[in-house]
Amino acid sequence: MLPEFASxxxxxxxxxLTLLSSLDNVKVFAGGTDLLVKMRRGESCSNIIDITQISxxxxxxxxxxxxxxGAASTHKAISTHTIIKSQASSLxxxxxxxxxxxIRNMGTIGGNLVNASPAADSLxxxxxxxxxxxxxxxxxxxxxxxxxxxLAPYKTAIDARELLTLIQIEGLTGYREGYKRVTKRARxxxxxxxxxxxxxxxxxxxxxxxxxxxxxxxxxxxxRGIEKSLQGKVKSDExxxxxxxxxxxxxxxxxxxxxxxxxxxxxxxxxxLEILRG
Amino acid sequence: xxxxxxxxNGKSTTIxxxxxxxxxxxxRERLNIKSVKEGCSIGECxxxxxxxxxxxxxxxxxxxxxxTGHDVKTVEFLGDENLLHPLQEAxxxxxxxxxxxxxxxxxxxxxxLLLRDQNPTDTDIKEAISGNLCRCTGYIQIVExxxxxxxxxxxxx
Numbered sequence: 001m002l003p004e005f006a007s008x009x010x011x012x013x014x015x016x017l018t019l020l021s022s023l024d025n026v027k028v029f030a031g032g033t034d035l036l037v038k039m040r041r042g043e044s045c046s047n048i049i050d051i052t053q054i055s056x057x058x059x060x061x062x063x064x065x066x067x068x069x070g071a072a073s074t075h076k077a078i079s080t081h082t083i084i085k086s087q088a089s090s091l092x093x094x095x096x097x098x099x100x101x102x103i104r105n106m107g108t109i110g111g112n113l114v115n116a117s118p119a120a121d122s123l124x125x126x127x128x129x130x131x132x133x134x135x136x137x138x139x140x141x142x143x144x145x146x147x148x149x150x151l152a153p154y155k156t157a158i159d160a161r162e163l164l165t166l167i168q169i170e171g172l173t174g175y176r177e178g179y180k181r182v183t184k185r186a187r188x189x190x191x192x193x194x195x196x197x198x199x200x201x202x203x204x205x206x207x208x209x210x211x212x213x214x215x216x217x218x219x220x221x222x223x224r225g226i227e228k229s230l231q232g233k234v235k236s237d238e239x240x241x242x243x244x245x246x247x248x249x250x251x252x253x254x255x256x257x258x259x260x261x262x263x264x265x266x267x268x269x270x271x272x273l274e275i276l277r278g
Numbered sequence: 279x280x281x282x283x284x285x286x287n288g289k290s291t292t293i294x295x296x297x298x299x300x301x302x303x304x305x306r307e308r309l310n311i312k313s314v315k316e317g318c319s320i321g322e323c324x325x326x327x328x329x330x331x332x333x334x335x336x337x338x339x340x341x342x343x344x345x346t347g348h349d350v351k352t353v354e355f356l357g358d359e360n361l362l363h364p365l366q367e368a369x370x371x372x373x374x375x376x377x378x379x380x381x382x383x384x385x386x387x388x389x390x391l392l393l394r395d396q397n398p399t400d401t402d403i404k405e406a407i408s409g410n411l412c413r414c415t416g417y418i419q420i421v422e423x424x425x426x427x428x429x430x431x432x433x434x435x
Binding site (some may be wrong): 076100 | 300333334335339340341343
């Protein structure tokens with residue numbers, strides 16, 4: 001049994017924002033695949049606002065190299081959307097691996113972000129696409145980089161009166177892009193380690209390298225210093241080795257040495273080698 | 279209480295539900311559809327799978343009031359004891375049913391797959407049923423049953 005709560009299913013964003021500003025002790029239901037699990041474990045609230053029937057929040061559209069993803073877009077919708085598949089293929093792949101088919105029909109990217117699990121599959125791809133979130137309330141709106149939005153595992157900068165309405169990412173063309181993850185089984189699994197990448201090369205040189213590593217540090221991260229140092233470098237095993245060493249150092253600097261690193265570090269190393277060699 | 283108008287197994291249905299009632303509770307307790315099983319209650323086992331607009335959803339994590347205006351299917355839609363669906367026949371023929379607890383969810387997920395793909399590969403089948411756990415069969419019989427049913431039935435909604 002779920003704890004008692006009152007639920008409302010608004011049909012417009014404006015109605016949802018008004019409800020958010022007026023109701024007390026409220027949670028937003030954006031798919032329920034995390035929220036209701038937590039509530040079964042004892043979390044409670046007085047009110048639930050179900051935003052999954054607001055069609056405006058399910059729109060995915062591209063314009064001028066930017067892609068806007070409505071926060072209530074399901075993982076299924078994102079993983080199968082033409083624009084996402086062509087300009088953010090790592091995100092399409094990652095969303096296609098979240099949970100199980102039923103979870104992907106229910107869970108949404110907005111929910112995934114607000115839940116802020118460090119193992120969330122969408123995060124690493126969002127980072128390489130310089131994703132920003134739009135937070136709206138009855139009184140206004142603000143934009144924030146995903147990196148700043150997630151403060152710590154399961155903790156975000158969202159205010160109780162705000163609704164995450166949109167995720168904006170930069171579309172990438174002319175890059176080889178992908179997402180890989182290591183899991184305990186092939187499907188229906190949580191990432192133990194993940195890497196999203198988008199790499200542009202020309203005449204044997206790295207022109208632009210974007211990498212994001214997930215499930216390794218408390219928050220997926222981009223080794224921006226290393227990315228920058230690769231710009232214009234000859235694509236050789238020597239360059240790659242140096243980059244990998246730098247990234248491993250950064251992981252250890254962020255997390256300290258963890259027991260799982262006996263396993264994780266060699267795996268990150270091999271994955272990066274494969275990815276950078278391409 | 280909230281009034282919910284929806285289509286259940288092809289029929290217009292109206293029920294009244296509590297705000298915190300799941301679709302699983304509403305189906306089992308208000309509509310007496312006991313084929314929808316409660317397993318883990320946290321969206322991991324797939325025993326409570328129903329189709330909403332022909333796509334698998336976990337009824338244990340679906341708030342009942344949100345199916346207003348939607349199409350919900352349970353295994354009763356597929357067939358009854360007098361006339362089984364080819365998928366159900368195949369499950370029997372290939373030994374894909376042992377304790378039976380996962381079977382309704384497994385059949386609905388398979389049906390949903392066959393609606394969008396009439397010739398699925400074994401990989402497609404395994405991917406489709408990856409959110410429906412079976413602790414008896416080891417899945418081989420289930421995959422065989424779905425593959426063979428796909429050859430017989432050209433499912434349509």
